[in-house]
Amino acid sequence: MDKKSKEPLYKQLKKALLEYIEENLKEGDALPVESEIENHYGVSRITVRKTIEELVNEGVVTKIQGRGTFVQSRKIIQKAGTITSWTEEMHLRGKKTETKNLIMNEIEPSKKLMVELSLSKNEKVICLKRLRCADGEPISIIINYFRSKFVPGFIKKGLTKESLYEVLEEDYGIQLEKARERVKARIATDLEALELGVSPDSAILHITRVSYLPDGTPFELVEMANRSDRYQYDIEIFGRNKLKAFKAEGEEFHAESKH
CATH class of the missing domain: 3.40.1410.10 (Chorismate lyase-like)
Structure with missing residues (x-):
């Protein structure tokens, strides 16, 4: 993540996660847990949650209570x-x-x-x-x-x-x-x-x-x-x-x- 960039961190993280999903996951696969994303990309938990919320709203991933976040669509x-x-x-x-x-x-x-x-x-x-x-x-x-x-x-x-x-x-x-x-x-x-x-x-x-x-x-x-x-x-x-x-x-x- 480029913290000096004018682009908000959550947008940078969104691009990175979309690229990760495209290259490494298929429909039904689980995303890494929030703490892993936070540590890997060096961003706050708030940024991670905001990014995942956007991906949920766009239908890319879905959250299942008690289980995690899963790839829902590659559309x-x-x-x-x-x-x-x-x-x-x-x-x-x-x-x-x-x-x-x-x-x-x-x-x-x-x-x-x-x-x-x-x-x-x-x-x-x-x-x-x-x-x-x-x-x-x-x-x-x-x-x-x-x-x-x-x-x-x-x-x-x-x-x-x-x-x-x-x-x-x-x-x-x-x-x-x-x-x-x-x-x-x-x-x-x-x-x-x-x-x-x-x-x-x-x-x-x-x-x-x-x-x-x-x-x-x-x-x-x-x-x-x-x-x-x-x-x-x-x-x-x-x-x-x-x-x-x-x-x-x-x-x-x-x-x-x-x-």
């Missing part, structure tokens, strides 16, 4: 409610990312894109398709469609980093404010099955996301096809009072986007 868990890059999500889980089969070009938008992104008649979009791998294993097929006029010279420069959102922020000052997602389960197409390395009749988790700029302008549509045996979507649900607040905020957001 990658995406938490809904925040706009983060795929690369960032994987790195937070201690996984090494890799991009394969990258295809990038500028295209005429389909009718669906015209509507979803509120495009003008002659406006074009950039289509970026990638097969994303974690620790050498194909996990997701991601296709990003985003508006060309906001990213001049993008095709010529190419994707200079693993994370598209990092490039958008650093090179173009684009920060996404809000997004709307639709999640559904379906059967993989033959091409998707081939790229993801699963059988043709396998189920996948399909996510469609439309992301917005701070002024309410729709900027990007993302289509993700994720392996259901390696990917899990975690959604936090609120009570009725919180829902009313969200509705009020949403109405305000839509009103702003019309101006």
Whole structure:
């Protein structure tokens, strides 16, 4: 653990434990006891407990009273409610990312894109398709469609980093404010099955996301096809009072986007 780092110790420990689980344990195996983790990594018991609590909340491990903490799932868990890059999500889980089969070009938008992104008649979009791998294993097929006029010279420069959102922020000052997602389960197409390395009749988790700029302008549509045996979507649900607040905020957001 790097105690001089700006990254909190519990996050550093979380990455280390995820890497340990990935390399040494299988589903059902027990984690070392808290005192062993504390001594091995040189952190406090409070840090160990906070880290394990996060892993429990994410479904990676489960605690059984009187027995210990056990590996529950090797799935990658995406938490809904925040706009983060795929690369960032994987790195937070201690996984090494890799991009394969990258295809990038500028295209005429389909009718669906015209509507979803509120495009003008002659406006074009950039289509970026990638097969994303974690620790050498194909996990997701991601296709990003985003508006060309906001990213001049993008095709010529190419994707200079693993994370598209990092490039958008650093090179173009684009920060996404809000997004709307639709999640559904379906059967993989033959091409998707081939790229993801699963059988043709396998189920996948399909996510469609439309992301917005701070002024309410729709900027990007993302289509993700994720392996259901390696990917899990975690959604936090609120009570009725919180829902009313969200509705009020949403109405305000839509009103702003019309101006």
